[in-house]
Amino acid sequence: MDRPGVRSGSALLVVGIALATLAGRASAHVDYVTDAPTATRDAVEFAAEVLADPLNLALVAGGTVGVVALLAALFVTRPTVPDIEALRAALADYREYVPWMLRLSLGLPLVGAGFAGYLFSPAVPAEARVLQVGLGFLLLFGLATRAVAAAGLLTYLAALAFNPALVLAVEYVPGFVAIILLGSGRPSADHMLGVVAGSSGTYYGRIDPVRGVAERFAERIESHERYVATVLRVGVGLAFAYLGLVEKLANPSRAVQVVDRYDLTAVVPVDPGLWVLGAGLTEIGVGLLLVVGYYTRGAAAVAFTMLVLTLFGLPDDPVLAHITLFGMISAIFTLGGGPLSLDAWLSAAGDRDRDRDAVPSAD
Structure with a gap:
């Protein structure tokens, strides 16, 4: 059994769930549950004010460095987790x-x-x-x-x-x-x-x-069907990154309204500004992972968890408007990164390494 691989995979899962728990309830579409504020706050000044608190700075910097270090370590080691391999085999039947x-x-x-x-x-x-x-x-x-x-x-x-x-x-x-x-x-x-x-x-x-027209169109487009996973993860990834950057980090006044309205600091007792920064940075991070297709299913799982927490944490959020994201994230989880993804490149590189190791030495 690959114990380092199991530990790395478990660590990624734990970090993902922790981030989703912190950010999930503040990750709704802000415009759906708040009114336009009478006064707006400058995004840069807001971030500087939040990070001026040593505890907030330590939490943001430590979380960011920890996640980046973990992803870098996984990139280098490329661990194999038997549970994940079994899950991939099961999901192949769901395509x-x-x-x-x-x-x-x-x-x-x-x-x-x-x-x-x-x-x-x-x-x-x-x-x-x-x-x-x-x-x-x-x-x-x-x-x-x-x-x-x-x-x-x-x-x-x-x-x-x-x-x-x-x-x-x-x-x-x-x-x-x-x-x-x-x-x-x-x-x-x-x-x-x-x-x-x-x-x-x-x-x-x-x-x-329409039979003839439909069949001809299907034949012409068949070779492009394999890019569905790419279209979905890039599109959903950009949507998440947009929500994190524009609705949270660039619009802190309205995002803070969400934290105050639902008393989110009673759920996790941290500064309201840290809630906003955490939600924004997490959505951007998940979005970027989906766009590049790195640990795609893990990123999709974190995104799905954030939406579920939003569903239960914000009782008057229009859930119907999020069904599209729920379904598309489920499809991404089923399909994985697909072509043109970092996951696909790493998988191909791993196959080449195994093929090279399998070739008998000439000595």
Whole structure:
């Protein structure tokens, strides 16, 4: 048994859970649970004021250095943990359900947004019930899935051009793109209709108006399906980094409102400013790990834990608006880093090392 590997993997898990516990309840979309403050505070001055306290400085510096050192050590040692290897093998069997995960994670909040009276994000009130409920139900049913996802993507981008506040729901972009790449999967109406249309002698097969177009599109895009993991982790990673940088570190006045409103200092008795810095730095760190694809599943697990703590810690936070992130993070956890990730590069390097060691010496 690789004891150093087990210790390193366990340490990463413990650090991740500790960071998620500290930051989770302050990691919601700040704009969803607070009002615009009457006075704003300069971000640099706020950070300097918080870090002027020796205890706060020690906690921030110690936590940052500890996490960076651990990640660097894992990069050098590349430990093998049997439990993680077994988990990877189990998750490989779940890959066929990723399209269904994505359809649920976008379809449900779209239906909810339509009935709740906002456009994609609770920060943008709008009456778009027919549009969003229609898109959502079609995604849930898996009917004309790729076309519906493309329509949803164009709708979001067009709305974003006129209302920058929709950047709070930017996770819809990688979600829609991933569905376009993967299609509906199964169970879905598309799959059922495809089976009926492809069966000999069926009436529907004689009149199916889209079968040829759908098949040609699927053939052309098939080679790009492997980049779904890349699209998801980069998109979600940028969303987390944005929330940490713009909503927390660059907007401390509003972030402190969250800490005061929910009495978070009673949960972990530290300075309110440290809550804000901790939440912001943790979200940025998790986001960067997802973007580069380093220990992707571990970063996804920490992100998921933060969302769960937000769900239980902020009772009036619009949970429906976070379903998209819940589903996409679950898909990332299932798929791993995918191509163009540091995880993939390290795995390939490890395979090369093992192949080289397996070659008999000429002596």
